[in-house]
Amino acid sequence: MTGIASAPVDRLGIRLRPVGPGVDPTVLLGLALRRNPRRAQLLVSRVLGKHVPADPRLVRAAGLLLGGLVADALAGRPARPLPAQTLHAAVRGDRSAAAALHTDAERAIAAASNTLVIGFAETATALGHCVAEGLGGATYLHSTRRRVPGFAVAGGFTEEHSHATDHLLLPADSALLRAGRPLVLVDDELSTGRTALNTITALHRTAPRERYVVAALVDVRPPGSDLVDAVAALGARLDVVALAQAAIELPADLAERAAALRAELGDGTTPRTAPNGPASRVALSELGWPVGLPVGARHGVGPDHHRRLAAALPYVAAGLARAARLDAGQRILVLGTEELMHLPLRLAQTLADAGHDVAFSSTTRSPAVVVDSPGYALTSGIAFPAHDDPADGPGPRFAYNVGGAHDPPWDHVLVVVDPPGDTPALRTGLLPALTPHARRTSVVVTP
Structure with missing residues (x-):
């Protein structure tokens, strides 16, 4: 290719x-x-x-x-x-x-x-x-x-x-x-x-x-x-x-080739392997989040919401850095959760603008094969149960490329969830799965 x-x-x-x-x-x-x-x-x-x-x-x-x-x-x-x-x-x-x-x-x-x-x-x-x-x-x-x-x-x-x-x-x-x-x-x-x-x-x-x-x-x-x-x-x-x-x-026999590869490789993701240490919890509502400002667009946002978010982000992100004790020089991952991507992205971008070494990613429903091979796109992955009581029932969720066997752990992972995702299942699923890949983990809860 x-x-x-x-x-x-x-x-x-x-x-x-x-x-x-x-x-x-x-x-x-x-x-x-x-x-x-x-x-x-x-x-x-x-x-x-x-x-x-x-x-x-x-x-x-x-x-x-x-x-x-x-x-x-x-x-x-x-x-x-x-x-x-x-x-x-x-x-x-x-x-x-x-x-x-x-x-x-x-x-x-x-x-x-x-x-x-x-x-x-x-x-x-x-x-x-x-x-x-x-x-x-x-x-x-x-x-x-x-x-x-x-x-x-x-x-x-x-x-x-x-x-x-x-x-x-x-x-x-x-x-x-x-x-x-x-x-x-x-x-x-x-x-x-x-x-x-x-x-x-x-x-x-x-x-x-x-x-x-x-x-x-x-x-x-x-x-x-x-x-x-x-x-x-x-x-x-x-x-x-x-x-x-x-x-x-696409080759004419792609389905057959793919089926053979899946059978040979398995999925390659790793389930949670250890109980996680205590994760700190930061509530954005306690950092001056504007009253009535949506945290996402599931129900729609308009021009005024865009303006209010842009105005709020610098002080909310600065408050998050203080509350989570983010230090200069730390290697930080901001991890959104499924559909909740934009606010985690903007928080990560604002932290990066302020000089932090930040990467952004998010969890997903997409089941894919993980292969630790040069040039292959998904070289590592973790699997964990859904933690937000989804309407279509429980099921596996994934985060890819957050840490492989040869990758250094993140100094700090900020997992951003909304209240329906802030559940006991989060603490028995995703957070333990992140433990081998993060020196510290914080849960950031939106209003």
Whole structure:
């Protein structure tokens, strides 16, 4: 596989190649093997902050850059040039490049846009939020797989290839979806376009509009994709934007190859192996979190929420650093939990801006094969039970690349949860699983 070679990857026979100049998708992506019969390959983003810990400034900058491309599409102007070399350097670990990329991306934030942005759970909840920020603070809602008492389901759709297919839309105000303003759908990867088309079709049936944009970090749709034509048949216009375009070649016997590899390799994740030491607990509500400010966009956020969050982050992050006793020179991981990604990302990014050595990642539902092999995207992983009483029942959860056998432990891991995730199961599952990989662990609880 061009740019991402390893023995397991070679045996799968998958080839990924760039399409056109600009950002190189083989820099942005690694490859792993799913434990999912619906789709064998897992394209692992190095700029998403989901499966691979990354500099939080890089993760946010990628979302802001994508928001800029959306702004260009909505305005009908040519797409702006992307800082490919700086982005590549940041992905490869250059922290000064990550800082410069983020600073420049913030400076280029578009003027306020009367647009609705929807991000897909779980992987694109933070990415969609950053796209909305890149549009000058557009209204933002992400789908969810958690039913919430008191919030009616205003819409839903399916993701055929996923291990967990049901997405719900739970806006606090159902009128959010009915306005005719442009709608932007954000996902980390655009592989076939079926999820986007399912969503547009479902929403257009009850709330038709003239303009749609689909935005993804990487577009790997096969030639002849009819996504744009399918939306045109509904009577609407669709634009598609991405940081990078790629072509992916899959062997005809991929399913058989993948099944053989899964059987040979197992999953490679390690369960919790030791009781964890006492983890400190920090409540953001005690650090001056603004009253009434949502901690995420499960029920929707608007321009005022974006402004209030930006104003609150410096003093909340400074309070967190004091309360958790974060020291200069410590190697810190901020770990979001499933759909709760954006606030952990922004806390990590603000700590990095203040000079801390911070990486950001998050837990996931995605079952994948872990192989400690050079070039393979998921070289380590931990498994633990769900800890937030999910509506679809208990099940395993995972965190990848948080620490392998040859990696030094993090000096401090900050696990960010909301109240439904702050449970005894957290302390008997995820926290013990992190014990071999962290000298200290703190649980950060949102309001």
